[in-house]
Amino acid sequence: MVQSSKTTRSVRKRTIKVREQHARELISLGSDIRTVRKQKELTLTQLASMTELSISFLSQVERNLLTPSVSALKRIADVLGIPAGALMFKTGRATGTARVSLVRRRERKRIALPASNISYELLSPDLRRRTSILWLHAAPGAQSGPTFSHEGEDAVVVLKGRLKVEVGGVWHDLASGDSIYFHSELPHRWCNRTNREAEAIWVSSPPSF
Numbered sequence: 001m002v003q004s005s006k007t008t009r010s011v012r013k014r015t016i017k018v019r020e021q022h023a024r025e026l027i028s029l030g031s032d033i034r035t036v037r038k039q040k041e042l043t044l045t046q047l048a049s050m051t052e053l054s055i056s057f058l059s060q061v062e063r064n065l066l067t068p069s070v071s072a073l074k075r076i077a078d079v080l081g082i083p084a085g086a087l088m089f090k091t092g093r094a095t096g097t098a099r100v101s102l103v104r105r106r107e108r109k110r111i112a113l114p115a116s117n118i119s120y121e122l123l124s125p126d127l128r129r130r131t132s133i134l135w136l137h138a139a140p141g142a143q144s145g146p147t148f149s150h151e152g153e154d155a156v157v158v159l160k161g162r163l164k165v166e167v168g169g170v171w172h173d174l175a176s177g178d179s180i181y182f183h184s185e186l187p188h189r190w191c192n193r194t195n196r197e198a199e200a201i202w203v204s205s206p207p208s209f
Helices: 002-039 044-051 055-062 070-080 084-088
Strands: 109-112 119-122 132-138 153-160 162-167 170-175 179-183 188-191 198-205
Touching: 002 055, 002 070, 044 055, 044 070, 055 070, 132 188, 153 162, 153 170, 162 179, 162 198, 170 179
Parallel strands: none
Antiparallel strands: 109 119, 119 132, 132 198, 153 179, 153 198, 162 170, 162 188
């Protein structure tokens, strides 16, 4: 019993350290963007115009209220003149720190897309990993938009309802329990053409959301 108690306390301490590390990473992302923006003497209005992202969206990113998609981060990094990897894969931060990361349902980060009412929940700790895992809630009639392609591989598992996924010009109708795996260099997108909500898990390696 003594050994078990000590083990439990040790596990709790490690969990607390991991959560604190995740919090520091998220805070760093927003503050890093804000710091570089100010160094470049750019206002939020100017950055919004140059990145074609809304002022509200950028403000929430800088205040760590939103986790931007990888594509949005790339647009911000390009305008600020810094490598996108400096924001997404910082040495000594997310990579090489916690080998095991636990994400509770209530602690999931929400990924918001500019000018869209579609949102995803991040099941992986953040977008600075080798793989991203997203929980997709697709309302009736929702769609991802134009086809998109990027390096790597994607996999989709439908958990609830039905989801249509287009890959390389071919539509695939997925029901609950179905999955699809594809090279993400092929143009792809999704839509929910039913009158019921659909839920799915979307995996991308590397993260290119």
